[in-house]
Amino acid sequence: MSQQVDWAGWLQRWDDQQAGYLPDREEQFGLMLDVVERLVGEPGRFVDLACGPGSISARAAKRFPQADIIGVDLDPFLQEIARQAVATERVRFAEANLRITGWDAVLGEDPVDAVCSATALHWLDPEDLEAVAQTLAQRIRPGGVFLNADTMRLGPDEVPRLDALAVALRDEIWAESHAQGVEDWQTWWEAAAAEPAFAELLAEREARFADRWRGREITLTDTIQSFRKAGFTEVAVLGQVADKHLFAAIR
Ligand SMILES: C[S@@+](CC[C@H](N)C(=O)[O-])C[C@H]1O[C@@H](n2cnc3c(N)ncnc32)[C@H](O)[C@@H]1O
Numbered sequence: 001m002s003q004q005v006d007w008a009g010w011l012q013r014w015d016d017q018q019a020g021y022l023p024d025r026e027e028q029f030g031l032m033l034d035v036v037e038r039l040v041g042e043p044g045r046f047v048d049l050a051c052g053p054g055s056i057s058a059r060a061a062k063r064f065p066q067a068d069i070i071g072v073d074l075d076p077f078l079q080e081i082a083r084q085a086v087a088t089e090r091v092r093f094a095e096a097n098l099r100i101t102g103w104d105a106v107l108g109e110d111p112v113d114a115v116c117s118a119t120a121l122h123w124l125d126p127e128d129l130e131a132v133a134q135t136l137a138q139r140i141r142p143g144g145v146f147l148n149a150d151t152m153r154l155g156p157d158e159v160p161r162l163d164a165l166a167v168a169l170r171d172e173i174w175a176e177s178h179a180q181g182v183e184d185w186q187t188w189w190e191a192a193a194a195e196p197a198f199a200e201l202l203a204e205r206e207a208r209f210a211d212r213w214r215g216r217e218i219t220l221t222d223t224i225q226s227f228r229k230a231g232f233t234e235v236a237v238l239g240q241v242a243d244k245h246l247f248a249a250i251r
Helices: 007-019 025-040 055-063 076-085 103-107 126-139 160-179 185-193 196-208 220-229
Strands: 045-049 068-073 091-095 112-118 140-151 234-241 244-250
Touching (some): 045 055, 055 091, 068 076, 068 103, 112 126, 126 140
Parallel strands (some): 045 112, 112 140
Antiparallel strands (some): 140 244
């Protein structure tokens, strides 16, 4: 299969598509790695959480050539792109479901220095996020860092007008990207579905996400509270556009 498929091309197409949803995605990734570097130096062990096809892993590998990088995700198709387009001796990818306790077994024994994630943890429900924060608190060494660039609602119950405003601003940003011709999520997945070589992996993906939870969306408050409760010593927002936040937590 790997001979016929342009894996790097699919990764690039993914990056282009995702940039429609996360304004300044490339800059955000750069900033995340800057923060890692400033807080922990060159990490020995770096985790790309819910890594998709490995976009952060690829950038982390360039920035931190000595780091051992592990990308974790449930999607077997996106993981295959990551394996084919990004994996090296120092960069590996593992399949795990963040909603199931014990997912962190794929990280091995040693503590990790930094965990980064983007546009992914909003797929979890607030209870899942709390559990993930607890797990990360056990896995990240003291002084290590967690960074997440993702949608975190301001809170329809807490600040209804500001929450609605942030969502409206977010929707305008998306609409503008797509009006300018950036491919959207659905079109990307339809294109993947049209590629016969991907059929098996996409069927497996479908099965794994059959019970994808769609309930209350994670808020910024959920995130801050989860990481404080888990024992992270400092938590803060380092950047925000509409409902997208760059959240940082030091263990
Ligand atoms: C929008 S993609 C973002 C991927 C990547 N972080 C990026 O920025 O390109 C969301 C990712 O979260 C992953 N994901 C969602 N729920 C998950 C779960 N329960 N366990 C592991 N990964 C999950 C999906 O498979 C998908 O790869």
